[in-house]
Amino acid sequence: MSEFEQQRRQKLLDEDFYYYFQERLTKLISMVDSDMKREKDGYAEFMIGLQYQQLCLDYTVGKKIIGLSSRMECILKYIQSSIDYVDKYNIANPNDRMDITILTEYFETETLSNLLGLAILFKRQDWFETIVKAVDFDQENREKALDSLIAMKISNYPITEEKTPRSLSFRNPLYKAIHAEKPKDALKFLDEYLRRWYDGLRKAGNVYIDIHLLQQGDSRDCCSFHGYWCFEAAAVAYLKNIDDSTLHRFMYYPKDMVEYARQQSS
Numbered sequence: 001m002s003e004f005e006q007q008r009r010q011k012l013l014d015e016d017f018y019y020y021f022q023e024r025l026t027k028l029i030s031m032v033d034s035d036m037k038r039e040k041d042g043y044a045e046f047m048i049g050l051q052y053q054q055l056c057l058d059y060t061v062g063k064k065i066i067g068l069s070s071r072m073e074c075i076l077k078y079i080q081s082s083i084d085y086v087d088k089y090n091i092a093n094p095n096d097r098m099d100i101t102i103l104t105e106y107f108e109t110e111t112l113s114n115l116l117g118l119a120i121l122f123k124r125q126d127w128f129e130t131i132v133k134a135v136d137f138d139q140e141n142r143e144k145a146l147d148s149l150i151a152m153k154i155s156n157y158p159i160t161e162e163k164t165p166r167s168l169s170f171r172n173p174l175y176k177a178i179h180a181e182k183p184k185d186a187l188k189f190l191d192e193y194l195r196r197w198y199d200g201l202r203k204a205g206n207v208y209i210d211i212h213l214l215q216q217g218d219s220r221d222c223c224s225f226h227g228y229w230c231f232e233a234a235a236v237a238y239l240k241n242i243d244d245s246t247l248h249r250f251m252y253y254p255k256d257m258v259e260y261a262r263q264q265s266s
Contacts, residue, residue, distance in 0.1 A: 060227030117231030170200025
């Protein structure tokens with residue numbers, strides 16, 4: 001077994017593809033950064049997405065968690081820049097309001113929930129609250145599981161009473177886990193959530209799901225596989241202080257992040 005295979009946190013990541021994609025991602029980040037500086041554009045949604053991919057890729061390949069916090073710091077810098085831009089735009093254009101699409105709560109990807117989960121696991125309330133500012137630009141499309149996750153860290157945060165859309169019903173066990181009073185019930189619902197998570201994202205329309213199948217041959221030019229991770233489930237397990245050992249069997253449960261968070265608390 002190679003050193004790469006020993007260190008990677010998810011076996012789906014192919015070694016040859018990793019180096020290929022890392023080079024491509026580095027060039028793309030540099031190019032977008034140059035364009036943003038030249039145009040002095042504070043709206044950085046595309047860069048948020050690229051930096052998020054880089055963070056997940058670093059975690060997937062097995063890099064030390066403590067080093068990932070600087071990547072999160074970078075992501076939050078771009079989120080804040082985008083918030084400032086959208087604030088100014090909405091004041092100037094009250095009849096044509098905009099938001100930060102990648103960070104709207106209803107958006108059918110794992111990006112928002114993972115960034116919220118990571119902010120919790122890194123124990124950075126300031127990061128968490130900045131992300132929520134971006135979420136709150138969209139008050140029309142709300143989802144009760146992620147509202148409940150936010151309410152775990154922001155007291156009196158309003159949880160929507162709207163019924164969860166059928167396409168996002170896979171998040172219902174997460175909602176139940178957050179509101180469960182007994183640790184054994186929270187664990188049961190987190191287990192159910194993780195069992196439904198991958199296929200749930202696929203049914204919700206997340207085009208990233210199954211992209212790991214494109215890592216070889218000519219198709220790798222269309223591949224941006226950086227790992228599949230469910231950091232929000234890990235964040236709930238951490239906040240509710242439950243024994244998560246039975247969840248380790250899920251390849252997309254980031255058990256190392258929970259261990260890191262608990263070590264920082266001890």
